[in-house]
Amino acid sequence: MKELKVLSPTAILGYGFPxxxxxxxxxxxxxxxxxxxxxxxxGPYYLGAGVxxxxxxxxxxxxxxxxxxxxxxxxxxxxGTAGGSGxxxxxxxxxxxxxxxxxxxxxxxxxAVISAEIDKDTVLxxxxxxEIRPLDFVPELTDHDIAGSTSIxxxxxxxxxxxxxxEGADIVIAGRCYDPAVFAAVPVxxxxxxxxxxxxxxxxxxxxxxxxxxxxxxxxxxxxxxNNFKVFPLNDSRRCTTMSVAxxxxxxxxxxxxxxxxxxxxxxxxxxxxxxxxRTVGIKGTGFIPSKNPMIKLEGARRIGFRTISIAGxxxxxxxxxxxGILDYVRETVDRQFNGLDGKxxxxxxxxxxxxxxxxxxxxKQLSHELGxxxxxxxxxxxxxxxxxxxxxxxxxxxxxxxxxxxxxxLAFPYSPSDLKAGEVYEFCIYHLMPxxxxxxxxxxxxxxxxx
Amino acid sequence: xxxxLREAAKxxxxxxxxxxxxxxxxxxxxxxxxxAVVASRSFNRELISRLYSVDIGDVKEIVEFIPANAVKAxxxxxxxxxxxxxxxxxxxxxxxxxxxxxxxx
Numbered sequence: 001m002k003e004l005k006v007l008s009p010t011a012i013l014g015y016g017f018p019x020x021x022x023x024x025x026x027x028x029x030x031x032x033x034x035x036x037x038x039x040x041x042x043g044p045y046y047l048g049a050g051v052x053x054x055x056x057x058x059x060x061x062x063x064x065x066x067x068x069x070x071x072x073x074x075x076x077x078x079x080g081t082a083g084g085s086g087x088x089x090x091x092x093x094x095x096x097x098x099x100x101x102x103x104x105x106x107x108x109x110x111x112a113v114i115s116a117e118i119d120k121d122t123v124l125x126x127x128x129x130x131e132i133r134p135l136d137f138v139p140e141l142t143d144h145d146i147a148g149s150t151s152i153x154x155x156x157x158x159x160x161x162x163x164x165x166x167e168g169a170d171i172v173i174a175g176r177c178y179d180p181a182v183f184a185a186v187p188v189x190x191x192x193x194x195x196x197x198x199x200x201x202x203x204x205x206x207x208x209x210x211x212x213x214x215x216x217x218x219x220x221x222x223x224x225x226x227n228n229f230k231v232f233p234l235n236d237s238r239r240c241t242t243m244s245v246a247x248x249x250x251x252x253x254x255x256x257x258x259x260x261x262x263x264x265x266x267x268x269x270x271x272x273x274x275x276x277x278x279r280t281v282g283i284k285g286t287g288f289i290p291s292k293n294p295m296i297k298l299e300g301a302r303r304i305g306f307r308t309i310s311i312a313g314x315x316x317x318x319x320x321x322x323x324x325g326i327l328d329y330v331r332e333t334v335d336r337q338f339n340g341l342d343g344k345x346x347x348x349x350x351x352x353x354x355x356x357x358x359x360x361x362x363x364x365k366q367l368s369h370e371l372g373x374x375x376x377x378x379x380x381x382x383x384x385x386x387x388x389x390x391x392x393x394x395x396x397x398x399x400x401x402x403x404x405x406x407x408x409x410x411l412a413f414p415y416s417p418s419d420l421k422a423g424e425v426y427e428f429c430i431y432h433l434m435p436x437x438x439x440x441x442x443x444x445x446x447x448x449x450x451x452x
Numbered sequence: 453x454x455x456x457l458r459e460a461a462k463x464x465x466x467x468x469x470x471x472x473x474x475x476x477x478x479x480x481x482x483x484x485x486x487x488a489v490v491a492s493r494s495f496n497r498e499l500i501s502r503l504y505s506v507d508i509g510d511v512k513e514i515v516e517f518i519p520a521n522a523v524k525a526x527x528x529x530x531x532x533x534x535x536x537x538x539x540x541x542x543x544x545x546x547x548x549x550x551x552x553x554x555x556x557x
Binding site: 040041042043044045135136137138199242243246247248249250251252253254255256257268271272273303348350357358359360361363364378425426427428431 | 459463467468470471472473475477478479499503504505506510512515517519520521522526528529530531532533534535536537538539540541542545548549
């Protein structure tokens with residue numbers, strides 16, 4: 001077969017890319033433009049609250065350039081994990097941006113929108129049939145987790161994307177999606193080997209992060225053939241080296257030889273990385289083990305309360321030396337004051353300059369000459385969180401701790417108001433595997449998009 | 453002989469591997485050092501357990517990735533990413549204790 005080219009403009013849709021790199025990629029006539037638009041890395045809030053962690057203006061800029069170029073060349077654009085977390089609310093957010101771009105430019109295209117949200121009854125039934133199992137270090141699922149989760153997303157593989165493309169999609173906007181699938185769908189659909197295609201996708205999904213110097217906002221090209229593929233950056237100031245590409249294969253994975261996904265396992269045990277020229281790395285030998293009993297990853301997050309924080313610095317050496325005892329005193333005072341809440345709140349003191357970054361994992365006992373404190377109150381309502389934070393802050397400000405010399409106030413506040421309402425707080429409660437179900441990943445078509 | 457990890461490695465990093473795990477990568481500057489570290493078994497689960505004060509059962513098997521001259525350790529997160537009490541949502545600043553490490557090879 002002739003080579004097939006996949007253009008990856010940016011690590012996350014909305015992180016941007018230089019137009020020069022992108023159009024250099026277009027001059028090589030790619031067969032598809034694909035982009036990953038999400039991650040669980042920014043934490044549970046975005047999935048739980050139904051908000052994108054990427055900026056609308058930035059996403060519209062990236063997508064506008066991609067769609068215009070792709071429609072000109074008559075090649076598809078594929079977006080995975082739309083809106084950052086890939087639930088229906090995120091999918092709609094991204095689809096609305098695409099619609100705006102189509103209307104602004106009078107573009108015509110067939111736009112497929114693939115939902116990755118799964119209804120709670122389906123998950124509950126599967127749970128009751130004992131089909132669901134946790135991923136490593138994740139607690140067993142409970143019905144409380146299912147009920148409490150704002151929405152539950154399932155991570156699709158290549159199948160639904162290939163289906164949409166087969167039905168004539170020019171643009172595919174997919175909900176929660178296995179990152180490499182958006183890059184591998186077109187190659188696999190045209191008969192290239194799944195192991196090679198998915199491994200290429202695994203490298204392309206972070207765009208130029210796999211290059212040296214790395215960047216999350218610059219373009220990469222992947223070129224697949226019958227028995228190998230190659231990757232190279234589209235910015236002349238970067239290069240792919242066997243080390244930069246192999247190192248990226250390790251990234252964010254606990255076992256780089258066996259990469260599990262919804263379609264099966266990418267097997268890197270016989271994979272070889274070769275430097276083809278100064279800026280291009282060739283890869284061969286990557287295998288694929290299709291799943292006998294496919295399992296789909298579910299993700300869910302639930303709201304656990306509301307947060308108010310106060311940020312303050314400490315420069316007094318006497319106070320810094322006694323900080324642990326001082327914070328214990330404040331905590332006890334707060335607990336007495338709010339005993340009516342029956343312990344249903346959480347007060348956390350973070351002490352940057354002591355162990356703010358590593359918490360209990362911090363091996364160093366060294367204290368800095370100044371500390372940055374965050375008073376962090378989470379409670380069932382915003383008002384309660386405000387009250388707890390306010391009381392902890394004022395208590396700490398004026399506490400006459402042992403051997404105090406400075407009696408005017410214990411904290412340096414950089415801001416007025418000193419207390420900041422951080423709003424809703426979420427936590428991950430579902431990170432489990434479930435067998436695929438009928439009706440998952442339904443492909444819908446954006447109305448009117450091909451009639452502009 | 454003893455090697456200082458900070459001198460022998462060109463990359464030492466930590467990152468989430470999903471919200472429930474923290475994974476550490478050490479990419480050595482050359483194949484010879486990587487081979488010596490692997491042969492010595494001095495980079496092991498017990499070391500990670502001590503360094504991060506986590507139960508040995510919460511440390512996954514050490515993985516050696518030859519194409520990158522890299523060793524990898526993965527631990528259970530003490531607090532799930534973004535849950536109450538977490539200090540590092542992306543897990544990207546938990547590598548510092550590895551920088552001071554010396555390995556007998």
